[in-house]
Amino acid sequence: MNEILGKLFEAIEFGKADKTSPYPPALKGLDGAKEYTISALDAGITPKEILEEALIPAMGCVGKKFSENKIFVPQMLMSAKAMSASMIQLKPFFASGELKTKGTFIIGTVKGDLHDIGKNLVSMIVEGGGWTLVDLGVDVSSDRFIDAIRKNPGAIVGLSALLTTTMGSMAEIVARIKSELPDTKVLVGGAPVNMDFCQTIGADYYAPNPQLAVDYLNSVA
C-alpha cells in the first residue's frame, strides 16, 4: 500500500482525527486522518483511491475488531471521528459527482424506542463502508420510513429496536414497508432481535453487529 494511505489507514484504525487530537496517546503530536487525507490529495492520489484503499478497509478493520470484542464502543467512536475528519476533505468530490457511494441506507430506531447508541454505531460503520446514510433518529414511525424510502428510491432500510415492547413496532413497520414498497430490502438489529424474529416478521436480514450489517449491504448492493 502507498505510504500515505498506510498512515491514513492507521489513523482511522486507531482513531487519530487530526494533529491536535490527544487521542490515542501513542500518536500524540503526529498527523491524523485530516492531514494524511490532504497529503494524499496533494500527492495526486485520487479521492476514489483514498476511499477504497484506505478509508473503507480501515473502517472494515475497526468493525471486525469490534465484532470480535477486540475493541469497544469508545475506540469505535474515535475511529468514526477520524473517518469524519477525512471525509470532510473528500466532501467536494462527492458534491461534484466524482465520487459515488455504494447506495443509500436509511436507518432509524423504531417507534416508541429511544435507544440510539447501537443504531449510531451501525450508522458509522455503514457510512465508513462507503454508503450514503439517511439517519431518521429515534422513535421513528412507519410513515417516516415510508416517506424516506419514497424520497430515496432503491435505498435499503435498517430498523433498530432495544426493547421487547418495541419489537411489535418493528414488525408493524416491516409489514407496512413490505406491503407498500415490496422491493425494499429491510435489515433489522438490536439486542432483543434475532434471526427467527426477523424471519417471522418478514424482514430480509438480521445483523447482530455493525460489521455484519455492512457485509449484508455490500452483498446486496
Ligand code: B1M
Ligand atoms: Co434502556 N433498557 N430503557 N435506556 N438501556 C435496556 C435496553 C434494558 C435491557 C435495561 C435492563 O432492564 N437491563 C431494558 C430493556 C428490557 C427489555 O425490553 N427486555 C431497558 C429499559 C427497560 C428502558 C426503559 C423502559 C427504562 C425506563 O424508563 N423504565 C427506558 C425506555 C425508553 C424508551 O426507549 N422509550 C430506557 C431508557 C434508556 C436510556 C434513555 C436511559 C438509555 C438510552 C440512551 C441512548 O441510547 N441514547 C438506556 C440505555 C443506555 C440502556 C442500556 C443500559 C444500554 C443500551 C446500549 O446502548 N447498549 C440497556 C441495558 C444493556 O444493554 N446493558 C438498556 C450498547 C449498544 C452498543 O448495544 O444497542 O444492543 P446495542 O447495539 C448493538 C447490537 O444490538 C447491534 O449493533 C450494536 C453494536 O454491536 N445493533 C444493530 C443495534 N441496532 C442495530 C441495527 C442493525 C444491526 C445491528 O441493523 C439495522
